[in-house]
Amino acid sequence: MLILGVGCSSEEEASSDGDNSEIANDGKVNGELEIQYFVGGYGDSWWKEVIADFKEKYPDVTITEHAGPNINEEMRSRWVSGDPPDVVYIDGAGSSETQMVEDGQLMNLTDWVKDVEVDGTPITESFIVDPAKYDGEIYSLPLVFDTWGTWYDETWFEAEGYEVPTDFESFMSTMGDIQEGEDIAPFVTTGQHPYYFLRGMLYPAFGAAGGDQLLEDVITGKEGAWTSEPVLEVMKKVEQMQKEGYIDKGFGALNHTQSQMNFLLHKNAFIPVGFWLPNEMEKDKPEDFTYGFIPSPMQDAGEPFAVVPDLRPLAIAEEADNPEAAKAFVDFVFTKEYATLFSEHTGAIMNINGVDLSQNENVPDYLIEANAMINDPEQVQIYQKPHPMSAELETPISNALVSLMLGNITAEEFTQQAEEAAAEYRNSK
Amino acid sequence: MVQSKKQKYLFLAFCLIPTFIMFSIFTLYPLFSGLYYSFFEWSGSSENKEFIGISNYIQLFNDEIIPMTILHDYFLVAAKVLGIMVLALFFAVALTQLKIKEAPFYRIVFFFPNIMSVVVIGILWTFIYNPSLGLVNSGLQFMGLEDWTRPWLGSEKWALPSLVLPSIWAGIGLFMLMLMGGIANVSKSYYEAAEIDGANEWQQFWKVTLPLVWPQIKISILYIVITTLNGSFIIVQIMTGGGPNNSTHVMGSYLYEQAFVQYNFGYGATIGVMILILSLVTVLILQFFMRRERVEY
Numbered sequence: 001m002l003i004l005g006v007g008c009s010s011e012e013e014a015s016s017d018g019d020n021s022e023i024a025n026d027g028k029v030n031g032e033l034e035i036q037y038f039v040g041g042y043g044d045s046w047w048k049e050v051i052a053d054f055k056e057k058y059p060d061v062t063i064t065e066h067a068g069p070n071i072n073e074e075m076r077s078r079w080v081s082g083d084p085p086d087v088v089y090i091d092g093a094g095s096s097e098t099q100m101v102e103d104g105q106l107m108n109l110t111d112w113v114k115d116v117e118v119d120g121t122p123i124t125e126s127f128i129v130d131p132a133k134y135d136g137e138i139y140s141l142p143l144v145f146d147t148w149g150t151w152y153d154e155t156w157f158e159a160e161g162y163e164v165p166t167d168f169e170s171f172m173s174t175m176g177d178i179q180e181g182e183d184i185a186p187f188v189t190t191g192q193h194p195y196y197f198l199r200g201m202l203y204p205a206f207g208a209a210g211g212d213q214l215l216e217d218v219i220t221g222k223e224g225a226w227t228s229e230p231v232l233e234v235m236k237k238v239e240q241m242q243k244e245g246y247i248d249k250g251f252g253a254l255n256h257t258q259s260q261m262n263f264l265l266h267k268n269a270f271i272p273v274g275f276w277l278p279n280e281m282e283k284d285k286p287e288d289f290t291y292g293f294i295p296s297p298m299q300d301a302g303e304p305f306a307v308v309p310d311l312r313p314l315a316i317a318e319e320a321d322n323p324e325a326a327k328a329f330v331d332f333v334f335t336k337e338y339a340t341l342f343s344e345h346t347g348a349i350m351n352i353n354g355v356d357l358s359q360n361e362n363v364p365d366y367l368i369e370a371n372a373m374i375n376d377p378e379q380v381q382i383y384q385k386p387h388p389m390s391a392e393l394e395t396p397i398s399n400a401l402v403s404l405m406l407g408n409i410t411a412e413e414f415t416q417q418a419e420e421a422a423a424e425y426r427n428s429k
Numbered sequence: 430m431v432q433s434k435k436q437k438y439l440f441l442a443f444c445l446i447p448t449f450i451m452f453s454i455f456t457l458y459p460l461f462s463g464l465y466y467s468f469f470e471w472s473g474s475s476e477n478k479e480f481i482g483i484s485n486y487i488q489l490f491n492d493e494i495i496p497m498t499i500l501h502d503y504f505l506v507a508a509k510v511l512g513i514m515v516l517a518l519f520f521a522v523a524l525t526q527l528k529i530k531e532a533p534f535y536r537i538v539f540f541f542p543n544i545m546s547v548v549v550i551g552i553l554w555t556f557i558y559n560p561s562l563g564l565v566n567s568g569l570q571f572m573g574l575e576d577w578t579r580p581w582l583g584s585e586k587w588a589l590p591s592l593v594l595p596s597i598w599a600g601i602g603l604f605m606l607m608l609m610g611g612i613a614n615v616s617k618s619y620y621e622a623a624e625i626d627g628a629n630e631w632q633q634f635w636k637v638t639l640p641l642v643w644p645q646i647k648i649s650i651l652y653i654v655i656t657t658l659n660g661s662f663i664i665v666q667i668m669t670g671g672g673p674n675n676s677t678h679v680m681g682s683y684l685y686e687q688a689f690v691q692y693n694f695g696y697g698a699t700i701g702v703m704i705l706i707l708s709l710v711t712v713l714i715l716q717f718f719m720r721r722e723r724v725e726y
Binding site: 073076079094184191248251252254265392399400402406 | 558579674693
């Protein structure tokens with residue numbers, strides 16, 4: 001019923017455009033529709049179900065799926081030659097929303113999105129986190145609400161009596177206990193992709209220390225942001241973790257799967273990763289392992305946890321051959337029903353608020369707890385970044401971050417290097 | 430006679446034209462397109478390209494990472510040439526001149542890594558070097574050498590040297606076989622004559638074997654240099670991704686990062702042009718220094 005409602009809304013919207021040759025007189029969306037989606041830790045079962053339902057609703061639309069773990073590379077030549085698919089889910093290696101917007105590859109959805117509804121409520125009021133804006137314009141709709149946080153093994157912690165951290169102070173204290181009790185470095189991340197630490201630990205820390213404004217300043221490389229006092233304080237915390245020997249000395253060589261394996265094998269106790277972790281490592285999880293999730297505890301005592309969602313958006317190509325079918329598909333996807341299904345299929349959250357997962361037996365416990373926590377402002381404060389950081393800035397900052405975490409530079413030297421990278425980034429724009 | 434000459438040229442054209450067409454499509458075209466794109470600012474993922482003249486080349490000369498990547502490349506070249514040639518020569522001589530019963534078995538063992546994909550080799554050695562689960566650190570601990578354990582690929586100091594071992598391991602077999610072929614062609618009469626003259630085995634190696642397999646050694650060295658400058662990218666990409674903190678980036682991996690991670694495809698193409706130039710210059714210099722009269726006895 002809900003789908004029907006949204007479908008009708010879509011048809012009305014499409015028809016109201018008036019200049020659309022793809023819409024038949026009977027108001028049906030038809031023609032060919034190409035969809036590109038990355039298949040990573042979340043798998044593809046949700047996509048298959050959604051697409052099958054869409055086909056049922058719009059039998060006159062022929063859908064071609066371009067999907068896989070390397071789909072961004074495989075489809076590159078199509079985008080370069082100006083023959084992109086109609087709809088694209090932007091996620092995974094080789095994709096960059098910011099770059100696509102800068103290259104003019106995505107359709108401006110600012111006006112269209114105003115009339116889209118989710119189960120009768122305007123979509124603009126239904127997002128947990130609003131769409132990224134580029135000079136005030138919207139080019140994509142945030143589909144997946146990926147929250148980077150810190151994972152631990154609940155069973156292990158309970159058995160050994162380790163306290164689950166609630167702030168940076170207790171985080172350090174628990175890591176100290178684990179180091180002493182297990183003779184391991186408690187914290188691991190992937191050094192081959194240092195942005196995991198940047199997005200999983202530093203962004204929440206910056207959010208907690210300086211709110212959305214500080215986040216925006218560091219992401220856009222604003223002059224003086226990286227050498228500012230709150231950033232230095234955060235980096236001092238990282239330096240402290242390194243000096244205490246809490247960061248695995250071998251992290252620099254680990255790719256994301258290896259670091260996750262280390263974590264599952266109790267070679268380390270904490271890892272900052274997104275919600276895809278349980279789904280991705282499903283086959284490797286030891287039997288007595290129970291995923292526990294907290295927002296990264298980088299905030300000072302007495303403050304709520306900070307979460308900075310990493311949104312994976314759905315967009316329509318500027319040069320889409322069938323923009324109306326593409327709009328109908330995007331419209332179709334954003335419902336509470338599919339948001340619930342998404343959590344069931346992937347163990348993650350879709351970016352739609354008001355979805356009740358608390359009684360859903362098909363959703364893993366960690367997600368129910370995380371969902372409840374994220375929706376409780378007393379426990380968790382959500383900070384929002386304006387858009388993803390450009391790879392041109394993220395790469396040099398990530399490199400300096402590795403040096404800091406290896407103990408080769410100080411927090412002050414890191415901020416200086418980051419500031420220089422930001423200056424170079426500003427000059428290149 | 431005229432007819433026969435015409436037929437000859439027709440036959441030559443018939444043989445060469447398809448080859449030239451393939452060469453043009455798969456070698457010349459990418460080469461010139463790389464050169465063409467190096468004059469553009471282009472993300473590599475859209476139609477939008479902006480001609481910027483030699484700006485990418487100016488950026489190349491001001492890029493602080495580039496000298497580091499060149500040094501890393503030549504470090505790998507030197508280590509691989511030295512390691513592979515010394516070991517390949519040693520094993521080739523041992524397996525051809527010493528009467529080892531299991532020689533055919535060893536030949537297979539040494540050649541085995543050559544039939545493995547570089548990707549597999551990279552992944553395998555990544556596990557071997559794993560700081561907490563890997564063979565290297567476990568072996569050192571087992572031998573009581575705990576102080577020697579370190580995060581091999583995770584250390585800015587040790588990551589690049591750690592890449593040398595898998596590269597040598599993967600390369601010995603092929604060059605060993607090439608040298609064995611050369612050694613097998615050396616007439617036994619030279620060794621008999623040397624023996625009669627009182628030369629010991631070491632002297633026979635220096636005075637007979639080495640000079641007579643020099644052509645194979647020269648080709649092997651050139652091959653190692655070219656493949657390292659152009660191909661070490663794969664092992665770097667798999668084992669370290671150029672990190673930690675650029676400490677293992679070679680020109681190829683830096684090209685990849687610029688072109689496909691940072692979306693500076695035009696600049697990536699410029700780095701590609703530089704790799705080509707450096708490879709050519711290096712090979713020419715090596716050819717010059719390795720020129721030598723053919724030895725005949």
